Amino acid sequence: MDKIDQSVGACLPEIQSFSLFQGQTKESLQSLCLGASIEVNSHREECFVLGESASHFGLVLSGAYKLVRVSSEGTETILYFATPGDLVGTLVMNKAKPTYPVTSVAMGPSRMLKIPRSTYIERWLAYPQLILEIQSALSQRMSQLQMQKSMLKAPLSVKVAQLLIEISERESKSSETNYLPLPITRREIAESLGASVESVIRVMSDWSKNKIIETKDQRINLLRFDKLLEEGQKLE
């Protein structure tokens, strides 16, 4: 049997619950986690850094990470919000000399399972089912990016609504009591949409006034999901 870190072993049930590992046995999971370790990050700590040699890839265990790219002028762009079950850095694992294409920054206290590239090459690739799961995750992220691209001409309110809807649907599929499963600031929404903070705030405070959303304990609750959906469809 493969030797794995004790703390990782303790997390196996948690790991197994992610849809990525549908149908994997406890044994295969252990094999897939060879050499893995758990990194605990506090708010705004960086886990993987853009440009650095990619020796590991990651699986978000808890909390959330934003995947960020900084331009030469210091303006940040957020490319993706990674939530539990999301893989980070798998895109470059196949490259010969991989470097991280983005920086991942913890949003609030978070935990990342860091798995060596060698384990990916030697073990993950041996599970066709897993490769397909990864591809399907990539495809989902791809279609999110494409969706955003096709909304380029839409007004800002539509973009914000779509983003909130997309993120909230990650976790709960129930249409009731929707909330965002990560502590996201208006600045981060702006940086994700390529808008200014002020504009995002103007859009969202309108919604707050109309009781469509509410902000409590740094969490955004979607009170009137229907209204938000309506807003998100305004493409006229």
Add this chain to the structure above:
Amino acid sequence: MDKIDQSVGACLPEIQSFSLFQGQTKESLQSLCLGASIEVNSHREECFVLGESASHFGLVLSGAYKLVRVSSEGTETILYFATPGDLVGTLVMNKAKPTYPVTSVAMGPSRMLKIPRSTYIERWLAYPQLILEIQSALSQRMSQLQMQKSMLKAPLSVKVAQLLIEISERESKSSETNYLPLPITRREIAESLGASVESVIRVMSDWSKNKIIETKDQRINLLRFDKLLEEGQKLE
């Protein structure tokens, strides 16, 4: 030996030249092309249509295709310009009941190799090397999308410059005598960037006046690639 269509057989050398099939033997190629056929499209003809059941995926042989999504209001968004060697539709091949996520439209006379999904499932998946190549192609497209996302706040001229550079670099890696390997209109550039035709024209006619680009026979030539690069770096 696998039986393949005669016209496909005639194209095997052409197909083999694509980097996707690096190191594949003629025999394995034939196996990968089982049941494939070549579709010849004229300008503006549709090859795969959004929403239709995805029975085949495609490999662009010659010409070019734009991958398009139409919004409810009839405004087209171009998600990608597919040039020879590009795969179309592989993203959804792993899904249980796949439908095309975009419509692909020929730009000028073009040829697409259409390969049955069953061949993908039964044969392509058996070549790990191929799967990695596909992933790497996906990753390239992904990073193009991410790049574009990170340029959301840049002025239009920067976006246009980057797009022209990106497309021109597909083919020739030589820095001299750059031209775009596909007949692209200003409207299409606009639809790809989420801008208006008029704005794109204003940017590009400035460049024409300054002899940075020229339009001849529906082709765009990049006369001063250096100037364009410079333009593309204007991020301040």
Add this chain to the structure above:
DNA sequence: CGCCTCTTTGAGCTCAATCAAGGTGTGTGG
């Protein structure tokens, strides 16, 4: 308590969208 980040609001400005009108080139049918 001072520092830092996040949020908020107002005022003014700007880039690019929209609207309008005309020019060019190509294919098609009478």
Add this chain to the structure above:
DNA sequence: CCACACACCTTGATTGAGCTCAAAGAGGCG
């Protein structure tokens, strides 16, 4: 062969959504 349609390109005038700048209040934390 002409004329008509159609797609594309171009230019100018006007407008507005969202950006920038500025200033200030509200937690949270060492």
